[in-house]
Amino acid sequence: MIKVDHLTFSYSKNPFIQDMSFSVSEGEIFGFLGPSGAGKSTLQKILLGMLPNYQGSAVVNGTECKKHSSDFYESIGVDFEFSTMYEKLTARENLRFFSSLYHRQARSIDELLQMVGLQNDAQKRVSEYSKGMKSRLNFVKALLHDPKLLFLDEPTSGLDPTNSRLMKDMILAEKNRGKTILLTTHNMQDATELCDRVAFIVGGQIFAMDSPHNLIMSRGAASVTYTWYDNGEQTASCLLEQISEDQQLQRLIRENRLQSIHSSEPTLNDIFMEITGRTLV
Amino acid sequence: MRFKTLLLWDMKFQARYGFYLLYGFLTVFYIVLLLSLPLSWKENAAAILIYSDPAAMGLFFMGAIILLEKSQRVTSFFAVSPLRVIEYVCSKVLSLSVIGMLVATVLAVATNCRSLPLLLLGTFLSSVMFTLLGVIIATKITSLNQFILATVPIEIIAFVPAVLHLFKMTPAFLRIYPANVCMDLIAGRDFSLIGLILTMILIAVLFVVAYKCVGKMWQNQGGVKL
Numbered sequence: 001m002i003k004v005d006h007l008t009f010s011y012s013k014n015p016f017i018q019d020m021s022f023s024v025s026e027g028e029i030f031g032f033l034g035p036s037g038a039g040k041s042t043l044q045k046i047l048l049g050m051l052p053n054y055q056g057s058a059v060v061n062g063t064e065c066k067k068h069s070s071d072f073y074e075s076i077g078v079d080f081e082f083s084t085m086y087e088k089l090t091a092r093e094n095l096r097f098f099s100s101l102y103h104r105q106a107r108s109i110d111e112l113l114q115m116v117g118l119q120n121d122a123q124k125r126v127s128e129y130s131k132g133m134k135s136r137l138n139f140v141k142a143l144l145h146d147p148k149l150l151f152l153d154e155p156t157s158g159l160d161p162t163n164s165r166l167m168k169d170m171i172l173a174e175k176n177r178g179k180t181i182l183l184t185t186h187n188m189q190d191a192t193e194l195c196d197r198v199a200f201i202v203g204g205q206i207f208a209m210d211s212p213h214n215l216i217m218s219r220g221a222a223s224v225t226y227t228w229y230d231n232g233e234q235t236a237s238c239l240l241e242q243i244s245e246d247q248q249l250q251r252l253i254r255e256n257r258l259q260s261i262h263s264s265e266p267t268l269n270d271i272f273m274e275i276t277g278r279t280l281v
Numbered sequence: 282m283r284f285k286t287l288l289l290w291d292m293k294f295q296a297r298y299g300f301y302l303l304y305g306f307l308t309v310f311y312i313v314l315l316l317s318l319p320l321s322w323k324e325n326a327a328a329i330l331i332y333s334d335p336a337a338m339g340l341f342f343m344g345a346i347i348l349l350e351k352s353q354r355v356t357s358f359f360a361v362s363p364l365r366v367i368e369y370v371c372s373k374v375l376s377l378s379v380i381g382m383l384v385a386t387v388l389a390v391a392t393n394c395r396s397l398p399l400l401l402l403g404t405f406l407s408s409v410m411f412t413l414l415g416v417i418i419a420t421k422i423t424s425l426n427q428f429i430l431a432t433v434p435i436e437i438i439a440f441v442p443a444v445l446h447l448f449k450m451t452p453a454f455l456r457i458y459p460a461n462v463c464m465d466l467i468a469g470r471d472f473s474l475i476g477l478i479l480t481m482i483l484i485a486v487l488f489v490v491a492y493k494c495v496g497k498m499w500q501n502q503g504g505v506k507l
Contacts, residue, residue: 070363084358100286
């Protein structure tokens with residue numbers, strides 16, 4: 001679906017995107033993670049055919065991005081982090097207008113509104129919508145023409161836990177419908193939960209690319225932390241893979257003196273910081 | 282097909298934002314004003330009114346329309362949709378020209394103008410010219426104040442010579458000046474053919490500039506901010 005090969009791009013003399021290569025398969029959810037100014041926005045603009053002056057190759061849906069026609073966007077849906085609606089029009093009017101820009105009109109507006117729980121607010125002007133409602137409306141706007149490829153930017157940003165869950169379920173449902181999804185998020189929980197693979201981008205380069213599970217497992221072994229009482233609460237840790245060698249832990253288990261025991265894995269954020277030396281801010 | 286739909290939507294937005302209502306009131310006001318003027322003033326007054334308002338409305342309203350779209354980030358979405366810049370610009374130009382021509386027709390009929398076809402041609406050319414200028418300026422600015430300031434020089438070079446020309450206070454060679462050609466057409470007078478060709482060329486140049494400015498605006502605004 002996407003194949004990027006030795007991609008280099010620059011706004012000035014210094015390269016901004018440096019020799020980047022990766023591919024995204026059909027039906028995959030691929031996450032871009034990186035701090036502000038890392039090059040994610042530029043990369044996304046290149047993949048959306050908006051920055052044609054690049055070196056190397058960036059092929060989306062079989063089309064070299066710098067040579068695309070307007071039909072290129074018939075199979076691409078973009079969900080921006082911010083609302084891109086006419087505030088004075090109703091939700092339904094907005095969806096009708098934006099769907100009229102596409103030749104392909106494969107999804108029913110009513111069904112989409114129902115899917116995000118906005119069917120009863122369809123006649124309300126968008127200016128009356130809350131941030132969460134606008135996020136959901138923006139999401140279904142990207143689905144109007146049933147695109148093969150979805151670009152999602154911080155799709156759960158500003159949503160309460162219920163709506164965030166709803167949004168993640170909808171993203172997974174679109175994946176199950178066979179869509180390829182490029183996701184950018186600062187929410188590591190979302191990335192871990194949703195993405196088949198993620199790429200850590202810093203300074204215009206990919207530092208690591210793998211599934212969240214592999215990244216976590218390859219870099220940091222899980223550890224076990226336990227507490228017991230001995231003249232006050234005592235705490236100790238050992239690696240999960242060496243748990244059988246921890247004599248103290250075995251003794252505490254035999255004597256039934258453990259007060260608590262927890263296993264913990266490093267988070268994707270820990271791995272990101274370890275690999276790139278940067279935080280995701 | 283997409284262009285036709287886009288044009289209808291643009292007109293619908295303009296109706297929703299009250300453009301048609303506003304020009305309905307203004308048309309009634311202008312008719313009352315023109316009918317109350319002495320007969321000898323009526324013809325020139327109607328020409329000035331039509332040239333400076335319905336024909337030139339694109340210059341002022343395009344700023345408001347594009348600023349509104351920019352503020353609501355709709356242009357960011359256009360950048361990643363199949364909509365083409367040429368369709369966007371043509372739709373904006375034609376949708377505002379429709380209102381201008383409707384108002385001009387009513388005023389022309391109310392004041393028994395000399396030639397309705399010439400008046401409509403003049404109104405259309407002026408409207409296209411002014412709307413394209415409005416598009417170009419609107420893509421470059423970020424606030425309504427900036428827009429108002431940027432339109433002042435255009436008002437001076439587009440309105441002052443045309444009004445002076447209407448009262449025959451300009452040298453003969455300025456008959457080919459596009460603003461004066463449009464004024465001649467609106468007033469139903471003889472017009473310069475060379476001037477008309479120059480006006481067409483000017484419109485073509487403005488169209489190319491507007492096309493490039495909108496494309497650049499979409500490119501800068503569009504994409505996903507990550």
